[in-house]
Amino acid sequence: MLKSNRIKLRAIEEGDLPLIASWRSDPQVYEYFYEFLPISSRQQKNWFEKQLQDSSEINLVVSNLSGIAIGTVSIYHIDRRNRKAEWGRxxxxxxxxxxxxxxxxxxxxxxxxxxxxxxxxxxxxxVLVENEKVISLHKKFGFREEGILRDHAFKAGKYADAIILAMLDSEYFVQRTEGRLATMLARMHDSSDSHGAAQ
Ligand SMILES: CC(C)(COP(=O)(O)OP(=O)(O)OC[C@H]1O[C@@H](n2cnc3c(N)ncnc32)[C@H](O)[C@@H]1OP(=O)(O)O)[C@@H](O)C(=O)NCCC(=O)NCCS
Incomplete structure (x- = not known):
């Protein structure tokens, strides 16, 4: 389920932490995150240990099929009573x-x-409103805009708005059968599709 014909989503291993820290320190990345903090290896290890015990978060590494880390993604604020969660990172x-x-x-x-x-x-x-690429990506999958969070983050000396996008399970299952998602999942799980495996 957490695998296509060129990537996998797997658990974070301690050995991935330095690479993740370097990505988080990339200005092209942190300009789209709410915060940037220089993080020591000790702080990272503490974060890693803490999240292992936290059932409200699933932090994953995106890897190529050989397991080499190429990125990250997380599901967090998992609220089992209301069956909702946020995703990002x-x-x-x-x-x-x-x-x-x-x-x-x-x-x-x-x-x-x-x-x-x-x-x-x-x-x-x-998503910060200036991250048009990611907003467009989410909308193409059927995420709907629920509202604007005004002045939600202080970025590069000024306040920036963020947008909330959401999808319900009923909307997902429509996308799953007839939307972009249906086509993508079929292609992604088709082993005959060589489509340039991630290096
Ligand atoms: C965000 C990120 C993970 C997206 O991954 P990616 O592999 O670059 O994205 P994709 O190639 O799958 O493109 C996704 C969509 O973005 C949109 N897109 C691409 N470039 C765009 C641009 N310049 N402007 C607007 N939309 C754009 C397209 O809709 C594209 O969909 P398509 O398949 O129809 O072309 C990656 O760019 C990244 O790591 N960015 C830096 C960190 C970041 O911004 N993280 C998100 C924080 S919310």
Whole structure:
């Protein structure tokens, strides 16, 4: 389920932490995150240990099929009573690997896992309004805009708005049968499709 014909979503191993820290320190990445903090290896290890005990978060590495880390993605604020969760921390580490459709594959796998395995009723995310690429990516999968969070983050000396996008399980199952997701999942799981495996 957490695998296509070119990527896998797997658990984070301690050995992945330095690479993840380097991605989080990339200005092209943190400009789209709410915060940037220089993080020591000790702080990272503490975060890693803490999240292992936290059932409200699933933090994953995106890897190629050999298991080599190429990015991250997370599902968090998992609320089992209300069957909802947020997702994000979406990063493809190598800028050269971006814009080649891997982000869309990650999104398809996260949607399938959230609604067909975690049995969520609602999946939502917050995206800074200037991140047009990611907003367009989510909308193409059927995420709907629920509202604007005004002045939600202080970025580069000024306040920035964020948008909330969400999908319900009923909307997911329509996408799953007739939307972009249906086509993508069929292609992604088709072993005859060689479509440039991630290096
Ligand atoms: C966000 C990220 C994971 C997306 O992955 P990606 O592999 O680059 O994305 P894809 O190639 O799958 O493209 C996804 C969609 O983005 C949209 N897109 C691409 N470039 C765009 C641009 N310049 N402007 C607007 N939309 C754009 C397209 O809709 C594309 O869909 P398509 O398949 O119909 O072309 C990756 O770019 C990244 O790591 N960025 C830096 C970190 C970041 O911004 N994280 C998100 C924080 S919310």
């Amino acid at each position: 979406l990063i493809i580490g190598d800028p050269a690997a971006r814009s080649g459709g891997i982000g869309a594959e990650i999104e398809a796998l996260i949607l399938q896992y959230s609604f067909e395995h975690l049995n969520l009723h609602k999946l939502y995310c917050e």
